[in-house]
Amino acid sequence: MKVVKFGGSSLATGNNVDKALKIIKDDPERKVIVVSAPGKRNDDDIKVTDLLITYAYASLRSNNYNDIANKIFKRYELIAQYFNLPEKELSEIKRLLLTLPQLDYPNADYRMAAFKAHGERLNAMLITKILNHQGIKTRFLEPKDVGLIVTGTPNNAEVNPETYVNLKRIKLNKDERIIFPGFYGITPSAHIATFSRGGSDITGAILARGFNADLYENFTDVDAIFSANPNIIDHPKPIKKMTYQEMRELSYAGFSVFHDEALIPAIQGEIPVNVKNTNAPEKPGTLIVPEEGFTAKKTITGIAGGKNFAALYLRKYMLNKGAGFTLKLMEIFNRHHVSYEHMPSGIDDLTVIFKKDALNDQLIDVICNEIQTSLNPDQMQWIDDYAITMVVGEGMKDKLTLCASLLYPLGKKDISIQMINQGASQISIMIGTRRKDEEAVIKTIYENFIAED
Ligand SMILES: Nc1ncnc2c1ncn2[C@@H]1O[C@H](COP(=O)(O)OP(=O)(O)O)[C@@H](O)[C@H]1O
Ligand SMILES: N[C@@H](CC(=O)OP(=O)(O)O)C(=O)O
Known part of the structure; x- marks a missing residue:
């Protein structure tokens, strides 16, 4: 049995949905189908999830939210019309959408989550109706x-x-498909809560593990996961096969095609993941597999870049001798509920790297003030435009000189490296730079090490 997930880019129009349905019908093993909300139909379009966020804010401010609600409904109506679904089949979807502002929520955050989740919830309801209308026995199930x-x-x-x-405990009937909305779950007190953005991938992986699927197929709008972001490198090489850990590191640093948290249930259940193209399902896509039995064919599998980082640089002479410095630093972060991503250190200095969305300007000032008062560093600098580039490959483990050879072409291009860190797993090297240099780092490493390999 396969669990299949279709992303928003694969469900944006009636024509897209039709391709997805053909893929489902093509293989009786594709029994559990996770769907996202309709995504962008072109570069200037807006995802339904983003329209729902606007709807949530608009309906808090005034009673004047009909335009945005109608705009959202229209997205579903257009898909339904493509399949000649009778209009009465849409009445429940319309009712649920229009009553969202009137429901009771524990607070504004839960309210926002419920609005957002309806992108996938209503889409799953609609797709269930379309399949049943086509004579395919289908059941809608939700969290x-x-x-x-x-x-x-x-x-x-x-x-x-x-x-x-x-x-x-859930029984899957032999002759029936399940359509399941991605992106949200239910809290112990029965309220809707969503995963982070792009989280339908997580739902797919949870169901794949929970139903013990043979394969988790993740359908998107590209032929494969590429060795670099196709928006930065022209026609990058596709990755045919990689390990869970390689994918974790690449998606963490910027391969938005697959959510980094989504691999954890797949790893726990040892479910292989196949990322494929809805527009070319005959192509093999990318297979993501356990480490055991995997033989690396190349040194570097992929290179990813994330711009959304900030860093705190601290210099304190004899840092290596002074006990308690790092502990006090951690206590300050802990007091403000701030989590950090990495903390490479040397004898006299350390850098703490954060995801930018973990902090706001006010919090940065408060934290820096507390550090100054309680730790009295010799130098402290907040670097707001920090970027991380991650070079990943199982084949890097035994290449002792790789780190030096990676840096050489960057130096020749006058790219200033702020930090370099080889992960303990030895399958990744992280390079910290200023944001303006990030694309040049990716291009240089791609040209020198991946294009040539
Ligand atoms: N290394 C990469 N390989 C493939 N796609 C990538 C990569 N990095 C970023 N992307 C982008 O990810 C997009 C697919 O992710 P997303 O839009 O979230 O898909 P979906 O809507 O199917 O969930 C691609 O269209 C591509 O622009
Ligand atoms: N619709 C949600 C969840 C999701 O996973 O979407 P997509 O499959 O389009 O990345 C979002 O936009 O974040």
């Missing part, structure tokens, strides 16, 4: 029906392990 329980914050939730116990 509350199967016990997909989440905890954490309402717009950045995490799956609760109880979910897997609940999923084991």
Whole structure:
């Protein structure tokens, strides 16, 4: 049995949905289908999830939100019309959409989560109706029906392990497909909470693990995962096969094609993941597999870049001798509920790297003031335009001189390296630069090490 997920880019129009449905019908093993909300139809379009965010704010400010609600409904109506679905089939979808502002929510965050989740919820309802209309027996199931329980914050939730116990109890009928909305779960108190953006990939992986699928197929709008972002490198080489850990590191640093958290359930359940193109399903795509039994054919598998970082540089002479410096630093972060990403250090200095969305200007000032008062560093600098480039490959493990040879062409191009860190797993090297240099780092390493390999 396969769990299949279609991203928003694969469900943006009636024509796209039709391609997705053909893929489903083509293979009886594709039994559990996770769907995202309709995505962008062209570069200037707006994803339904973003329209729902606007709707949530507009309906808080005034009663004048009909235009945005109608604009959202129109997205579903256009898809329904493509399949000649009778209009009455849409009445429930319209009602649910229009009543969102009137419902009770515990607070504004839960309210926002419920609005956002309806992008996938209504799409799953619609696609179920379309398939049944075509004579394909299909059942709509959602998190509350199967016990997909989440905890954490309402717009950045995490799956609760109880979910897997609940999923084991669900019976899948032989002659029936399941359509399941991605991106959200249900809290222990039965409220909707969403994963972080792009989180339908996570739902697919949870169901693949929970139903013990043979394969998790993730359909998107590119032929494969490429060895570099196709928006930066022209026609980058596709990756045919890679390990879970390689994918984790690449998606963390910027391969937006697959959510980095989505691999964890797949790893835990040892479910292989196949990323494929809805527009070319005959192509093999990229297969993501366990490390055991994997033989690396290339030194570097891929290179990813993330611009959305900031760093705090601290110099304190004899840092290596002074006990408690790092502990006090951690206590300050902990007091303000700030998590950090990396903390490379030397004898006299350390850099703490943050995701920018973990902080705001006020918090940065408060934290820097506390550090100055309690740790009295010899130098402290906040670097707001920090970028991380991650060079990843299982084949890097035994290449002792790789680090030096990676840096040489960057130096020749006058790119200033702020930090370099080889991961303990030895399959990644992280290069910290100023944001303006990030694309040049990716292009230089791609040209010298991937294009040639
Ligand atoms: N290394 C990469 N390989 C493939 N696609 C990438 C890569 N890095 C970024 N992308 C982008 O990710 C997009 C697919 O992700 P996304 O839009 O979230 O898909 P979906 O809507 O199917 O979830 C591609 O269209 C591409 O622009
Ligand atoms: N619709 C949600 C969740 C998601 O996964 O979407 P997509 O499959 O289009 O990346 C979002 O836009 O974040």
